[in-house]
Amino acid sequence: MSKALTSSLLGMDLGEFSVLVSEAGEPAYRAKQIMEAVYRHRVESVAEIATLPQPFRERLEHSGVTLGAARIEKKFVSVDGTVRYLITFADGQSVETVWMPEGDGGEAGDGSEAGETAERLADIPGPGTSGAKAKAEEREPIAALKRCATQNQIRSQDRHSQDRTSSGRSTICISSQVGCAVDCQFCLTALLGVKRNLTAGEIVGQVCAVLKDQRVSPPEDRINLVFMGMGEPFLNYENFVKASRLLVEGVGIAERRMTVSTAGIVPRIYDFGGESIRPKLAISLNASNDALRTRLMPLNKKWNLDMLIAAAREFPLRTREWITFEYVLLGGVNDAPENAREVAELLRGMRCKVNLIALNPGPGIDFTTPSAERVTVFQNILRGAGTPAFVRRPRGRDIYAACGQLKRTVEVATSPEPQMQSISRVQQ
Ligand code: SAH
Numbered sequence: 001m002s003k004a005l006t007s008s009l010l011g012m013d014l015g016e017f018s019v020l021v022s023e024a025g026e027p028a029y030r031a032k033q034i035m036e037a038v039y040r041h042r043v044e045s046v047a048e049i050a051t052l053p054q055p056f057r058e059r060l061e062h063s064g065v066t067l068g069a070a071r072i073e074k075k076f077v078s079v080d081g082t083v084r085y086l087i088t089f090a091d092g093q094s095v096e097t098v099w100m101p102e103g104d105g106g107e108a109g110d111g112s113e114a115g116e117t118a119e120r121l122a123d124i125p126g127p128g129t130s131g132a133k134a135k136a137e138e139r140e141p142i143a144a145l146k147r148c149a150t151q152n153q154i155r156s157q158d159r160h161s162q163d164r165t166s167s168g169r170s171t172i173c174i175s176s177q178v179g180c181a182v183d184c185q186f187c188l189t190a191l192l193g194v195k196r197n198l199t200a201g202e203i204v205g206q207v208c209a210v211l212k213d214q215r216v217s218p219p220e221d222r223i224n225l226v227f228m229g230m231g232e233p234f235l236n237y238e239n240f241v242k243a244s245r246l247l248v249e250g251v252g253i254a255e256r257r258m259t260v261s262t263a264g265i266v267p268r269i270y271d272f273g274g275e276s277i278r279p280k281l282a283i284s285l286n287a288s289n290d291a292l293r294t295r296l297m298p299l300n301k302k303w304n305l306d307m308l309i310a311a312a313r314e315f316p317l318r319t320r321e322w323i324t325f326e327y328v329l330l331g332g333v334n335d336a337p338e339n340a341r342e343v344a345e346l347l348r349g350m351r352c353k354v355n356l357i358a359l360n361p362g363p364g365i366d367f368t369t370p371s372a373e374r375v376t377v378f379q380n381i382l383r384g385a386g387t388p389a390f391v392r393r394p395r396g397r398d399i400y401a402a403c404g405q406l407k408r409t410v411e412v413a414t415s416p417e418p419q420m421q422s423i424s425r426v427q428q
Pocket of ligand 1: 182184186187188227228229230231232233261262263264283284286326327328357358359360361365403404405
């Protein structure tokens with residue numbers, strides 16, 4: 001067995017399993033068996049791959065092949081049902097992964113795929129789509145979705161009679177890097193700097209660990225996946241792309257239920273448009289003009305709004321796909337009516353929607369959260385200009401699981417944060 005392959009199975013694709021199998025002199029079909037065991041059954045050790053003959057399993061283990069499963073080190077449960085996991089890898093580095101269950105209303109109306117995007121968008125005539133047509137197109141899938149959610153609940157109750165949340169539209173938010181290099185001024189992860197990229201296996205491993213812990217399994221359970229945790233996926237592009245493919249082909253996550261969010265790595269937006277399997281695209285806009293964006297997101301010096309918006313306009317959207325723009329509202333900084341009008345102008349005529357996120361505050365973050373009224377005014381200006389806009393409700397704020405709040409738990413846990421003890425349950 002070659003040295004290069006004597007590592008972890010998690011992160012390898014079918015082609016790599018085929019090489020492993022043929023080098024071991026085993027029949028070709030064993031590659032598929034390994035693929036199934038690693039991604040579909042999510043075994044945690046080579047010894048658990050029951051479909052392989054015992055001697056082959058032993059040979060694999062002796063030659064240094066491991067599963068490479070991610071380990072859940074800590075788990076924080078929010079009052080709203082959100083769960084924040086601290087997940088540790090072989091070298092001791094860790095990232096955070098968030099589980100947002102359905103059913104508590106937290107996603108409702110936020111316009112994300114995890115909520116009822118299709119239903120909401122169908123009610124709003126968007127550029128290039130007549131409202132009536134969108135409505136007709138969307139009605140059927142929504143009905144099907146609701147039907148299926150009910151079936152899931154029934155099936156879930158059968159399978160696990162207790163201790164299990166239903167999962168009609170649960171969402172997993174995953175990390176792509178340990179820390180982040182982009183340095184957005186309002187984001188807690190930025191304070192860590194970037195430590196390293198995650199491998200494809202580590203990205204997929206977060207999903208496998210959470211699915212296992214939550215006792216859910218796609219495609220039977222409808223799982224949404226967002227690359228919106230720690231890190232910038234487009235600065236770890238190859239591993240992100242490989243992980244996306246493994247998540248679809250191996251784990252069984254539906255491609256249309258995955259979204260990647262980028263701070264705006266423009267050349268990669270072009271590359272991404274050409275990928276055969278790809279999540280949907282979200283772009284963190286966060287400002288309405290270059291001066292403001294450069295102040296909030298220094299990467300705007302390299303790829304400014306002209307370049308970003310041009311890339312978004314040229315992005316090859318599939319049927320019924322919309323680009324999402326995220327806009328973090330910072331009180332008195334980027335949340336004025338004039339900013340909303342500028343955003344509407346930037347996005348005019350594009351098949352897109354805007355998710356508005358009122359700042360989730362945190363220690364070391366020098367901005368304030370705008371009032372609900374101010375957020376509504378901003379939203380209404382966008383809507384009035386024909387741009388669908390949704391307000392994302394914060395999830396898991398009490399456990400630091402909300403957007404932009406992910407940071408190494410050890411550091412958060414030692415910071416003065418009384419809610420951490422009183423509101424959340426710390427498990428494990
Ligand atoms: N690097 C990627 C994905 C991670 S950030 C990106 O920039 O898109 C995911 C989203 O959280 C981004 O839209 C970001 O702007 C937002 N965000 C970051 N910090 C935040 C905070 N403190 N409050 C609210 N949203 C925040």
